[in-house]
Amino acid sequence: MELASRTSNPAFPTMLSGDIIREADEAHAYTTGRKTVGSPFVDNPRMTCRDVEVYYGEKCAINKISIDVDCNEVLAMIGPSGCGKSTFLRCLNRMNDTVPSCRVIGEIRLDNIDIYHPSIDVVPLRARVGMVFQKPNPFPKSIYDNVAYGPRIHGLTKNKAELDEIVETSIMKAGLWNEVKDRLQEPGTGLSGGQQQRLCIARAIAVSPEVILMDEPCSALDPIATAKVEELIAELRTQFSIVIVTHAMQQAARVSQRTAYFHLGDLIEVGPTDKIFTNPKHRLTEDYITGRFG
Amino acid sequence: MYSYLLPCILLFSTGAYYWGASRANSIAEASGGMRSLHSLPSHYGMLTALSSALPALLLFIIWQMVEDTIVTSLVAKSLPAELLQLSANELTLVLNEVKNVAFGGFGAHNTAPAIQTAADLYLSTRSWMRNLLGMGTIFCCLVPAVIAYRSINKDLRARNLVEGTVKIFLIACSTVAILTTLGIVLSVVFEALIFFQSVNFSDFLLGLQWSPQTAMRVDQAGSSGAFGAVPVFVGTLLIALIAMAVAIPIGLLAAIYLSEYASSRMRTWAKPMLEILAGIPTVVYGFFAALTVAPLIRDFGQSLGLQVSSESALAAGLVMGIMIIPFVSSLSDDVIHAVPQSMRDGSLALGATRFETIMLVIIPAALPGIVGSILLAVSRAIGETMIVVMAAGLSANLTFNPLEAVTTVTVQIVTLLVGDQEFDSPKTLAAFALGLLLFVFTLFLNFIALRVVRRYREQYE
Numbered sequence: 001m002e003l004a005s006r007t008s009n010p011a012f013p014t015m016l017s018g019d020i021i022r023e024a025d026e027a028h029a030y031t032t033g034r035k036t037v038g039s040p041f042v043d044n045p046r047m048t049c050r051d052v053e054v055y056y057g058e059k060c061a062i063n064k065i066s067i068d069v070d071c072n073e074v075l076a077m078i079g080p081s082g083c084g085k086s087t088f089l090r091c092l093n094r095m096n097d098t099v100p101s102c103r104v105i106g107e108i109r110l111d112n113i114d115i116y117h118p119s120i121d122v123v124p125l126r127a128r129v130g131m132v133f134q135k136p137n138p139f140p141k142s143i144y145d146n147v148a149y150g151p152r153i154h155g156l157t158k159n160k161a162e163l164d165e166i167v168e169t170s171i172m173k174a175g176l177w178n179e180v181k182d183r184l185q186e187p188g189t190g191l192s193g194g195q196q197q198r199l200c201i202a203r204a205i206a207v208s209p210e211v212i213l214m215d216e217p218c219s220a221l222d223p224i225a226t227a228k229v230e231e232l233i234a235e236l237r238t239q240f241s242i243v244i245v246t247h248a249m250q251q252a253a254r255v256s257q258r259t260a261y262f263h264l265g266d267l268i269e270v271g272p273t274d275k276i277f278t279n280p281k282h283r284l285t286e287d288y289i290t291g292r293f294g
Numbered sequence: 295m296y297s298y299l300l301p302c303i304l305l306f307s308t309g310a311y312y313w314g315a316s317r318a319n320s321i322a323e324a325s326g327g328m329r330s331l332h333s334l335p336s337h338y339g340m341l342t343a344l345s346s347a348l349p350a351l352l353l354f355i356i357w358q359m360v361e362d363t364i365v366t367s368l369v370a371k372s373l374p375a376e377l378l379q380l381s382a383n384e385l386t387l388v389l390n391e392v393k394n395v396a397f398g399g400f401g402a403h404n405t406a407p408a409i410q411t412a413a414d415l416y417l418s419t420r421s422w423m424r425n426l427l428g429m430g431t432i433f434c435c436l437v438p439a440v441i442a443y444r445s446i447n448k449d450l451r452a453r454n455l456v457e458g459t460v461k462i463f464l465i466a467c468s469t470v471a472i473l474t475t476l477g478i479v480l481s482v483v484f485e486a487l488i489f490f491q492s493v494n495f496s497d498f499l500l501g502l503q504w505s506p507q508t509a510m511r512v513d514q515a516g517s518s519g520a521f522g523a524v525p526v527f528v529g530t531l532l533i534a535l536i537a538m539a540v541a542i543p544i545g546l547l548a549a550i551y552l553s554e555y556a557s558s559r560m561r562t563w564a565k566p567m568l569e570i571l572a573g574i575p576t577v578v579y580g581f582f583a584a585l586t587v588a589p590l591i592r593d594f595g596q597s598l599g600l601q602v603s604s605e606s607a608l609a610a611g612l613v614m615g616i617m618i619i620p621f622v623s624s625l626s627d628d629v630i631h632a633v634p635q636s637m638r639d640g641s642l643a644l645g646a647t648r649f650e651t652i653m654l655v656i657i658p659a660a661l662p663g664i665v666g667s668i669l670l671a672v673s674r675a676i677g678e679t680m681i682v683v684m685a686a687g688l689s690a691n692l693t694f695n696p697l698e699a700v701t702t703v704t705v706q707i708v709t710l711l712v713g714d715q716e717f718d719s720p721k722t723l724a725a726f727a728l729g730l731l732l733f734v735f736t737l738f739l740n741f742i743a744l745r746v747v748r749r750y751r752e753q754y755e
Contacts, residue, residue, distance in 0.1 A: 093643060095639065095642065095643060098638070098639070098642060100557075123645050123646075123647055124645060125645070126642065126643055126644065126645035127644070127645030130643065130644070131639075131643035133636060133639060133640065133643075135636060137634070137636035137637060137639065137640040138640075139637065139640065139641070139654075139655050139659075140637075140658065140659050141658070149641070149644060149646075149654070150644040150645065150646075153644070153645070153646050153647075153650050153654070154645060200640070203640075203644065204643075204644070207644060207645060
């Protein structure tokens with residue numbers, strides 16, 4: 001697609017340099033400004049976001065965020081409620097298009113293709129960037145039909161046998177196969193909450209996306225189901241890039257390689273997860289992860 | 295005296311409310327605050343008010359039901375001996391005359407002295423009985439109220455008693471609805487049973503000819519009549535089918551547009567506009583069908599070289615279909631709108647288009663409600679009368695050709711029961727048999743639809 005014309009965007013090359021990181025290093029104690037500190041950029045990114053702004057009507061929900069998503073990493077996004085992390089997540093597969101008053105400015109690239117370019121069709125994009133929601137939302141169909149939904153609408157299979165195989169491998173990857181293999185024709189809504197959420201993950205990976213977005217996928221689950229989903233996330237990382245929004249900082253620490261801290265529409269700090277949790281550079285990050293507010 | 299009883303009861307019970315509540319308040323003060331009372335003062339007041347109003351109302355209602363019988367029987371006993379020897383039917387006539395004279399109705403001028411005496415007796419008897427009732431009612435107002443008032447103490451469970459009474463009242467209300475339905479069904483069933491004594495049931499159900507023109511009186515000449523319900527039901531189904539063929543696609547697609555594609559401004563504007571269709575009186579639809587649509591169809595058909603009668607099933611069905619569009623669209627729109635946004639998000643996030651989402655997720659999830667709305671529209675179409683009377687015709691042709699005149703069950707019931715009739719001729723009773731069959735038919739439809747919905751339901755909660 002017409003990409004060459006887009007590289008003339010002046011923000012793109014300059015932001016790639018390391019001046020943000022240097023600035024953070026020079027600060028002795030904590031940085032307190034609203035500029036991103038840490039290391040938001042990586043060498044071979046799967047997705048790149050530059051100066052992303054989101055407005056709901058006149059209200060600014062996201063203020064000039066720039067961050068990369070690496071291949072085969074789990075990027076956790078944490079922050080207090082209303083800080084814009086879910087809004088930002090929904091920008092990555094253009095789910096915000098369904099909100100009439102929502103406007104997205106800036107540049108988001110998937111494999112170096114601008115996903116907000118007018119020539120981009122949102123339908124194949126969403127097949128490449130899958131999403132798992134906060135509340136498990138299996139369709140009121142059988143378990144099989146839930147997983148087969150994506151392959152069917154995208155015409156990924158030629159016959160029933162291929163479809164069967166995709167369904168089986170997807171459910172296996174989601175770690176649900178042993179629990180549901182004997183009742184694939186039963187309704188997906190009859191499963192327990194944790195099984196439903198893993199079914200939704202199976203449904204998302206059935207269309208072989210490159211990136212999976214997860215919007216607080218465990219907030220409606222009990223601890224055991226949460227542990228299973230977290231285990232699953234760790235396995236999925238070998239094949240997909242995963243961006244996960246979470247309120248549980250323990251969870252971010254357990255599953256992610258990098259963590260981004262959002263605060264009131266600003267991206268405050270990005271860094272390797274162990275650094276963020278042991279040695280945050282920014283005062284706001286420190287306050288949040290030590291529980292001083294949030 | 296008599297007409298003031300109801301306001302009196304109301305006044306007494308209102309007074310009793312404040313009386314009881316104030317006693318509860320004073321008890322509360324005496325025994326250390328509101329918390330020492332079992333119930334709120336308003337509950338004690340309500341209890342006093344109820345015990346004042348309910349027995350009195352009960353007495354009043356019972357009296358209303360039995361007054362005439364009691365007074366009449368008293369008057370009948372005092373009639374002169376020669377009148378008492380009359381047969382039961384004649385005695386009823388005499389008593390009716392007595393009542394007419396008493397109420398100053400017609401025939402009050404030159405009455406026999408015996409009747410006049412009886413009428414005076416009737417009035418005086420009723421008058422003293424009503425005085426007695428008045429005193430009884432006030433007694434029933436006061437005594438239970440006083441008893442309730444005196445029994446108020448801080449441990450009396452007034453709240454439970456009041457709420458129990460409310461529950462009984464609610465049960466009574468729902469019972470009224472059920473009993474009314476039962477009564478209607480039974481009355482239709484009994485009349486239909488009389489009909490089936492003169493016409494064979496299988497002849498009625500399977501007969502292919504409908505011409506209920508029997509002789510009205512013994513001295514009239516008339517054909518023996520044929521009561522085969524098949525042509526009438528075929529006509530009904532044909533018209534309902536045409537109506538549904540119009541209403542279901544248009545209504546459903548309009549609902550999908552309104553709930554999924556239209557902006558909220560468009561929706562708030564367009565939905566009431568559609569619902570106006572349901573507000574047009576059916577008689578207006580009727581003459582629209584008869585005077586505008588039917589000639590249009592006839593002229594159009596003739597230009598194509600088709601034989602179209604001026605009253606056709608097609609005209610009636612088309613207009614009826616337009617009439618029931620809002621039933622389908624408005625209800626379906628509500629149901630589709632109620633499908634959770636998370637369903638849409640889930641489908642869209644998998645890369646489904648809006649249309650795929652609607653067809654594969656939203657409609658299946660909303661199916662029970664959609665079927666419900668269609669069912670409502672079907673029963674509306676089957677029961678509709680005015681449009682078909684005007685536009686479909688009266689002749690019971692057994693045909694599936696929508697360009698011919700047909701008749702429906704409702705039209706036949708109307709024509710059978712309009713004008714002079716006697717209620718022991720099969721011609722009139724046939725209306726009840728038709729009504730019963732129609733009732734059984736819609737019940738059957740409901741049953742089938744419920745089964746279908748339960749079988750294919752996709753529950754999203």
